[in-house]
Amino acid sequence: MTWAACPADVNAKTAPLTAECTTVPVPLDYSHPGGTQISLLVSRIASTKPQQRRGILLLNPGGPGGSGLDQAAFLMNKGLPASVTDSYDLIGMDTRGVGHSTPMYCGLPEELGYWANVPPYAADDAAVIAQAKIAEKVAQTCAANDSRGWLKHLTTANMARDLDRIRAALGEQKASFYGASYGSALGAAYVSLFPGTTDRVVLDSNLADTHLDRDGLRRFARGVEETFPDFAKWAAARHASYGLGRTPAQVRKNYFAIAERLDRTPASDGTTGAIFRYLTFAYLYGDIQYGPLARIWQTLLDPGAARAKAAPPATPIDNGLTVFLAVTCNDVNWPEDLATYRRGVAEDRKRYPMFGAATANITPCAYWEHEPSEPPVKVDNRGPADVLMLQNRHDPVTPAINAQLLRQKFGQRARLVTVDDSGHGVYVLGGNACALDLATAYLVDGKMPARDLSCRS
Structure with missing residues (x-):
């Protein structure tokens, strides 16, 4: 294996640290391992303490579709303990189809209007029907541009x-292995398929299984309902500065007032109710984003004030969205009838009023060309007790119920550490001392908690 300098864009993201890269060939189709090969670009920041080195720690930041070549440097710059970097060579990668690995593309133009991994909030039934046309066009575009048949x-x-x-x-x-968000699903699949060659596995901010299905996507809305009160409490304590409400209840009321007004009349910069709801969801990922979110709200509450542009997320790189859609749609069967989504949106608009009519909305998976080629990887209790799970009690994307569901499937293979905190991401990113120490002790010394634990904020 020959290591060399990583591409310039990777080095720019890892500064001031420097990673080295290599290419690993893998089969496109594992049912024909001697057939077409694709390449994976893999990065490494090696341990400088050979006497302490235990092995390699594979990293995945989530997605699917996100680049992980800079993940080692990202975690180190956020404070990954030296005891971990001494114990492991940190291995990042662009997973299959992504970035500097053999990339795959749907060729999605901006005018299709599919700009996020979560469907837009459907203010009424007509919006679900309109979104179905967009979702179908996205799926058709992916199929038409997949001339080699690789997306499956x-x-x-x-x-x-x-x-x-x-x-x-x-x-x-x-x-x-350490994986967060979708990385927890990938890690769960990895440790389930290869119990004999996985060592110490940490799953952070968990999906409920080895895949994202419609139920999992709909639970995003539950995460928003559970996490939003933390922002509302923060904003109410700063009412004199932002004017979003003197109590958490008033902040919540203003959320609906802004969203419903923008449903009727978008802002001058194009901000719709769907975009406002998505922005609020995305900014709940961590309290470091509460100030910018409050500023966006502040300008939307007073349309005549000097505006901070509340635009939708930049149109995703086609490659990242392609991989997200392909993996999500290929892993499991999704409902194909529009009536199911219309009914689900109506249900979740009432059950989870803040965001349910977005996460229950129809996606391109309803029209995807390919059926799953195999069942999803099954998680069970067969194998060594080598899985440590970390989970915030309030998480807008992967709510705590997900971790509980996955923990049950692992049985005695896993221990769950639940943190009384808010946001998406626990280890290093979350700042909780208890969780940091427990995960570090496991990775470095193999000290697995004897039972499931809770960490106070």
């Missing part, structure tokens, strides 16, 4: 198989 091979199971190929290519008998 973008699955979580294949990405997990790729991880074991990387381990073998690096000459390691076992590999440890």
